[in-house]
Amino acid sequence: MSSKAARKRKRQERRRDEMSILERAGGIMRRYFSLRTLVLLGVAAAAVVGAFLLIQLLEGSAQSATIVDPVRNERTEGLGVSPSVYQLAPNFEAHDLDGNMFRLSDFQGKGVILNFWATWCTSCRAEIPALQRVFDERKDEGLEVIGVGWGERSVGTARSYMEDLDATFLVAMDPTGGVGDAYRVLGLPLTLAIDRDGVIQEVVNGELTYKAFDQFAQLVLGEVEEIDDIGPVGDVTTQEDSVQ
Known part of the structure; x- marks a missing residue:
């Protein structure tokens, strides 16, 4: 194999390695942001529910006596x-x-x-x-x-x-x-x-x-x-x- 072909193969292997690393990193980032999104959505949902309950308490339906x-x-x-x-x-x-x-x-x-x-x-x-x-x-x-x-x-x-x-x-x-x-x-x-x-x-x-x-x-x-x-x-x- 010529030195030129060898260099080309090494570049291709290095590129595959880089892509593999990027794909793994991307998967980690996607999971991180998905988890972060879920957490934020959970916090937002809890805030909405809390506000709803407060409104129900102060302005909405009375609790039974x-x-x-x-x-x-x-x-x-x-x-x-x-x-x-x-x-x-x-x-x-x-x-x-x-x-x-x-x-x-x-x-x-x-x-x-x-x-x-x-x-x-x-x-x-x-x-x-x-x-x-x-x-x-x-x-x-x-x-x-x-x-x-x-x-x-x-x-x-x-x-x-x-x-x-x-x-x-x-x-x-x-x-x-x-x-x-x-x-x-x-x-x-x-x-x-x-x-x-x-x-x-x-x-x-x-x-x-x-x-x-x-x-x-x-x-x-x-x-x-x-x-x-x-x-x-x-x-x-x-x-x-x-x-x-």
Whole structure:
């Protein structure tokens, strides 16, 4: 073989070796970038899912509320659990507008005004400013106001509703109406006065005034043992009424 042919063969062999190295390197790079792409896609997907869940939590569907076992003390040991006067208020677990879970029993030791409302209820909208006023005046004395959004499924809608009314008291979302069922809600608004031991002292169905809410506060804080006969100033509203 001539020296020229030998040099040509060596160049061809070297070229094959170079191509083989490049192909192996290319395979490694393709696998690297494929893996990197998968990782980035995974991170992006996780971010999208996380954002979706956050939106669902803050603006989307509310999480269900449930009835849980009552918390008793020596003064309530013999009482039944019922949405009736002088009975232990049904305990429930719900989420607020920020997705934080709480129980009614968390507030034993405080006086509680429990108010059932809905965005379609005109009487609820009319009375909430008075309820908020009493809460502002009495919260430092141990008063807690809990507004239960009966059948309200959208956290965003409930948040906007409360913001429009400048309401800052605690809201419990009850999208499936389970808490309302336990309290025998048939029409709105429904308001209960619950004392520091968790015992119901008063129940009124219908729109209330500032004076009535203030009497509720006096009762649950133990300032008085009984209050004047409170009657609603507005009609009880059902969901059927709201669409007529």
